[in-house]
Every structure is written in structure tokens, then in C-alpha cells.
Amino acid sequence: MTVTASQWLDRIRALPLESHVKIMNVCGGHERSITMAGLRSALPGNIELIPGPGCPVCICPEEDVYEAIQLALNENIILVAFGDMLRVPVNVRKSDTRTLAEAKARGADIRPIASPVEAVKIAKEHPEIPVVFFAAGFETTTAPVAAMLVEGVPANLFLLLSGRLTWPAVAMLLESGEAGFNALIAPGHVATVMGPEEWQFVVDAHNMPAAVAGFEPESLLAAMYSVLRQLTDGRYFLDNCYPALVREGGNRSARRQLEEAFVVEDANWRGVGSIANSGYIIADKYKAHDARRKYPNYASEARKRAGEMPPGCDCAGVVLGKIYPNECRLYGKACVPRNPIGPCMVSDEGACRIWWANGLRETAKPKI
Amino acid sequence: MCLGIPMQICEINGFVASCEAKGVFRDVSLFMMQDENLKVDDFVVVHVGYAIQKITSQEAQTAWELYDQMIAAD
Numbered sequence: 001m002t003v004t005a006s007q008w009l010d011r012i013r014a015l016p017l018e019s020h021v022k023i024m025n026v027c028g029g030h031e032r033s034i035t036m037a038g039l040r041s042a043l044p045g046n047i048e049l050i051p052g053p054g055c056p057v058c059i060c061p062e063e064d065v066y067e068a069i070q071l072a073l074n075e076n077i078i079l080v081a082f083g084d085m086l087r088v089p090v091n092v093r094k095s096d097t098r099t100l101a102e103a104k105a106r107g108a109d110i111r112p113i114a115s116p117v118e119a120v121k122i123a124k125e126h127p128e129i130p131v132v133f134f135a136a137g138f139e140t141t142t143a144p145v146a147a148m149l150v151e152g153v154p155a156n157l158f159l160l161l162s163g164r165l166t167w168p169a170v171a172m173l174l175e176s177g178e179a180g181f182n183a184l185i186a187p188g189h190v191a192t193v194m195g196p197e198e199w200q201f202v203v204d205a206h207n208m209p210a211a212v213a214g215f216e217p218e219s220l221l222a223a224m225y226s227v228l229r230q231l232t233d234g235r236y237f238l239d240n241c242y243p244a245l246v247r248e249g250g251n252r253s254a255r256r257q258l259e260e261a262f263v264v265e266d267a268n269w270r271g272v273g274s275i276a277n278s279g280y281i282i283a284d285k286y287k288a289h290d291a292r293r294k295y296p297n298y299a300s301e302a303r304k305r306a307g308e309m310p311p312g313c314d315c316a317g318v319v320l321g322k323i324y325p326n327e328c329r330l331y332g333k334a335c336v337p338r339n340p341i342g343p344c345m346v347s348d349e350g351a352c353r354i355w356w357a358n359g360l361r362e363t364a365k366p367k368i
Numbered sequence: 369m370c371l372g373i374p375m376q377i378c379e380i381n382g383f384v385a386s387c388e389a390k391g392v393f394r395d396v397s398l399f400m401m402q403d404e405n406l407k408v409d410d411f412v413v414v415h416v417g418y419a420i421q422k423i424t425s426q427e428a429q430t431a432w433e434l435y436d437q438m439i440a441a442d
Contacts, residue, residue, distance in 0.1 A: 029371055033434070082416070115417025117397055140372075144418040147399045151383065189372050192413070192421050215371075216434045244427040245372075245413060251420060253402040 008221035009042055015225075015232050020046045022180060023224060024321050026166055027054040027187035028349020029215050035358045037217040039224075047228070050181055051354075052321040053169040056162075057084045057347035059269040059319055060136040063303035064162045066090045068134040069097055070298050071160070071291070072108035078126060080119045081134040082141070083112035084347045087340065091310055100134075116148035123157035132291045136162040140189040142280055143254040146261035149286050158291035163280035164267060166190050167198050172275050173320065174206045180321055183227035184210040185220065188242040195250030196240050203236050214242035261286055270343065271309045271316030315342035318351050325352040326363050332356065372413035372420060373435065374428035377406060387414065389432070 003011075025031055031051040034040065040049050053059060065088050072079040079100070086100040097103050104110040113119055116133070123131040131154075135145045142163030149159070166187055173179045186199040191212045202210040209230035213223035223241040230236050240246050249255075260283065267279020282290040292299055309315045313335070314328035325331055325344065335341040337353055344350035375387035375396060385406070387396045397418045398406060404422050406412065411428040412419035423431075 036437070117395070117417045140415055140420065143400060143420070144397070144416050147397065147418060151397075151399050189413075189415065189420065192372075214431075216430060244423055244430075245421045247421075251400060251403075253404075254400040254420065257400065 003218065003222070005037070005217045005221055008218060008225055012047070012221065012225050012228060013044055015228050017044070017046060017228060017232060020048070021182050021228060021231060022048045022050055023183045023185060023227060024050045024052040024170075024181035025054060025185040025187075025213075026052040026170055027185075027190070028347065028351075028354065029189070030054065030185060030187065030213060030220060031351055032349070032354050033215050033217060033220055035354050035360070039217060039220065043224070047224070050321040051318070051325075051351040052173070052181075053166070053269070053272070053319050054187065055319070055344065055347050055349040055351065056136050056138045056141065056164060057088060058315060058343040058350050059164065059169075059272060060085070060088065060162045060343070061268045061270050061304070062090050062308050063268070063300060064134075064136070064160070065100070066092075066303055067298045067300070068132075068160055069100055069103045071132055071295055072100065072103045072110050073097060073106065075130070075295065077130045077132050078109045078111060078122060079132045079134060080111045080113045080122060082136065083114070084349075085134060085136055086110065086112055087346045088343045089310060089340065089346075091308060116144050119157060120148060120153055123154040127154065127156055130156050130158060130294070132158045132160055134160040134162070138164055138166050138187075138190055139194050139258070140192070142262070143193050143251070143258050146257040147254065149261040149289060150257045153289060155288070157289060158294050159282060159289050160291040161262070161280060161282055163262065164269065165264065165278050165280070167201070168275050168278035169269065169272070171201060172272075174202070174208070183208060183231060185223050185227070186210055186212040186238075188212055188214045188219070188246060191242070191250065192245040193251045193254045195248065195255070196238060196246050197248070200238050203238050207236060209236045211239035211241050212246050214244065268304060269319075271319050309343075310341050313342035315344040315352070318344050325355045326360060328352070331363065332361055372415045372431075374411055374423060374431045375414050376428070377408055377410050377412065380406065380408060385412075385419070387412065387419075
């Protein structure tokens with residue numbers, strides 16, 4: 001029998017929770033569902049839902065966006081990117097080109113795409129022009145990029161890869177000793193591709209309850225009930241509350257393709273810094289399609305200012321779950337979706353954008 | 369970016385499937401689904417043009433109810 005959202009809420013309210021509990025999610029899709037369904041206000045006051053590092057656009061290194069802008073402006077290429085990336089600002093003077101969208105307005109050939117298949121199609125249509133695919137994303141999006149490479153791409157298609165793994169950011173937070181949460185909701189589609197086992201470390205190494213959730217309120221509430229019940233029972237395990245998609249071992253084809261196309265290395269996260277084993281780089285087998293090898297002069301060591309967000313912007317705190325979006329001094333004032341200052345207000349998966357789009361307009365008292 | 373859309377397979381040609389959702393047809397890559405035995409009328413979850421997992425028709429229906437709400441909210 002299906003348990004409704006209302007029934008899950010009743011079960012959560014009936015739990016003998018004795019202390020304040022903070023549950024972190026690390027997926028923009030989760031945050032969107034939570035905010036849209038109004039789950040925060042429906043839960044008892046001693047349960048907090050914290051949006052964590054769940055937006056790949058938000059943590060894409062500033063130097064990578066800068067590199068993409070400069071490539072598009074200075075080389076005779078077509079640059080393609082997922083649409084969200086076009087409005088992410090870099091830290092330059094207002095008179096300089098701050099986004100890919102501005103570079104496009106200044107004449108660069110930049111095309112938003114919705115699928116790696118489109119990048120291949122554009123490269124085939126223009127065999128005489130190098131096509132650079134600026135690909136930022138977590139595992140769910142990086143796996144199709146790997147599939148694209150493994151299936152075979154035209155010689156004129158090059159990848160500027162900013163793929164990231166989600167779990168190392170959570171591991172970094174937990175190992176910091178200042179995690180700021182008591183339980184984790186693990187991302188459903190990342191686990192669909194990579195398998196739920198990736199999140200077992202939360203339980204085993206950090207003695208913290210964890211549950212994989214889907215995107216319907218029922219699935220999210222089931223996962224919340226699971227971790228809260230684990231806390232009250234004192235028995236922690238990794239629960240799979242999204243069995244429709246999340247299966248043991250994940251999508252094995254996708255994982256094989258990721259392993260063939262890319263290598264995992266330490267990588268920079270905007271607003272966070274370097275995180276061990278958290279980034280994908282292109283394997284030697286596919287180096288002929290690596291934009292960084294074809295255009296080596298655009299990577300600037302000087303720009304790798306770890307932790308850099310725009311001045312005054314608290315996206316770093318939002319990404320790490322240290323503050324809520326509306327605790328940023330720019331939220332809803334200088335920074336709104338129409339004129340975003342920080343990347344969290346740009347992407348549909350950015351917590352600031354999600355909160356604003358769902359009508360959360362008041363600056364809140366700090367709670368986290 | 370991590371959103372997955374449930375679609376029904378209408379036709380399969382190699383690693384490309386014509387899929388339908390809500391009357392909209394799209395070519396979807398099955399390249400990531402090589403460990404699954406997919407056939408016409410099956411449902412898959414599609415992310416950035418690639419099927420990432422097979423699901424039942426019931427699960428597809430449940431997911432679409434959520435997306436309908438999201439679309440209405442936008």
C-alpha cells in the first residue's frame with residue numbers, strides 16, 4: 001500500500017525526537033521538491049532541512065568558466081554548454097565579459113545545448129570548425145558525457161570538462177568536524193547511476209543515518225522518516241527510499257563508460273577549494289578530444305583562487321550548508337534571478353534560485 | 369540538471385530510441401543501457417538525452433504527477 005505524504009508527516013510527528021535534528025540534502029532536485037512542496041513548514045520545528053552541495057553549476061570553478069569565455073572570444077570555435085552555464089558570472093570588472101551569455105552577445109559563437117547528442121550533431125554539421133563542449137555536472141550528467149565519448153565523436157569535438165563527484169564533498173564536510181548536520185538524504189539520480197553503495201561511508205565512517213531519496217514528496221518524506229527513526233532507534237544504516245530507480249551497483253554500463261573515458265583526481269570547487277578525488281579529467285585514451293590539451297594557453301594558474309565567489313556573495317556558505325540562502329546579504333536585493341551575482345541564483349538547482357522562485361522573499365534569522 | 373524525465377519507448381534503432389512523453393517525441397540514446405534488455409513500450413528515465421534507468425509504467429506515472437506540478441508552478 002502506498003503511503004501518502006500526509007501519512008509520512010504523521011509518522012514523523014509521532015517520533016519521540018528529543019533534540020534538534022538537521023538533515024542535509026545534496027541535490028538541487030531534492031531542494032526544489034522540498035521547497036515547492038513546502039515541506040519545511042510542514043515538519044515539526046525541531047527538524048531542519050539544509051540544502052548542501054547539490055548544484056554543479058554553483059561549484060563549477062570560476063577559472064573554468066573564465067577559460068570557456070576566453071576560448072569562445074578568442075578562438076575560431078563553436079562553444080556549446082548546458083544552458084545554465086551561460087549566465088554564471090566570473091570575477092572581472094563589469095566592463096569586461098562576465099558570462100558566456102555576454103560573450104555570445106559580443107559575437108562569440110556560443111550555443112546552449114540540452115544533451116551531449118546535440119554537441120555531436122553540431123560538430124558533424126561543422127566539420128571545419130572546432131566545437132568545444134564545456135561540460136559541467138555531477139555524476140548523473142557526466143556519465144552521459146562519458147557515454148558520448150565512448151560511443152565515438154567527430155575529430156573536431158573537444159571537451160572542456162568540469163565534471164564532479166558528489167560524495168567527496170559530503171566526506172569533506174564530515175571530516176571537517178564542522179559538518180553541521182545529523183543525517184543525510186543522498187541524491188537519487190546520482191545513486192541511480194553510481195549505486196547507493198557510494199553513500200555507505202556516511203554510516204560506516206561517520207556513524208550517521210543516511211537514506212537515498214527520489215524526488216516526489218512521498219519519497220523525500222520516507223527518507224526523512226527513515227533517518228529520523230534511525231536516530232530515535234540508535235541503529236544507523238543506509239536506506240534506499242528510491243527503489244524504483246536505485247539498484248545495487250547502479251547503472252553498470254554507465255559506470256564502465258565513466259571509468260573508460262575519465263580519471264578521478266583532486267579538483268577545485270568554487271567557494272569551497274580543492275576536494276580530494278572529486279573531479280573527472282579526460283583519460284589518455286581520449287586525449288585527442290581534450291580541449292585543455294588542444295588549447296593549453298587558456299588555463300591560468302593565477303586564476304585558481306580557491307574559494308573565490310563574487311565580492312559580497314555568500315554562495316560559498318550556501319553551498320556548504322552553513323547558511324540558508326536568505327541569510328546572504330545580497331539575496332533578493334542586489335542578487336535576483338534576473339540579475340544574479342552568485343551562481344546559486346543562476347541555476348535551477350541553486351538553492352538561492354529555488355528559494356526565490358518559490359516565493360521565499362524575506363531575509364530570515366540565522367538558524368543553521 | 370539532474371532531473372530525469374520518464375518516457376516510453378516507441379521504436380528502437382541500434383542505440384537510439386524514439387521515446388514519447390505527454391505527446392512529445394524525442395530521440396533518446398540507449399548507450400548507457402547496454403546491460404538492460406529494452407523493448408518497445410518499456411519506460412525509461414531520460415536525463416540530458418540519455419536513458420539512465422528502466423522503470424515500470426506505474427513508476428513513470430507517479431513521476432509525471434510530480435513534473436506536472438513543477439510545470440504548473442513554473
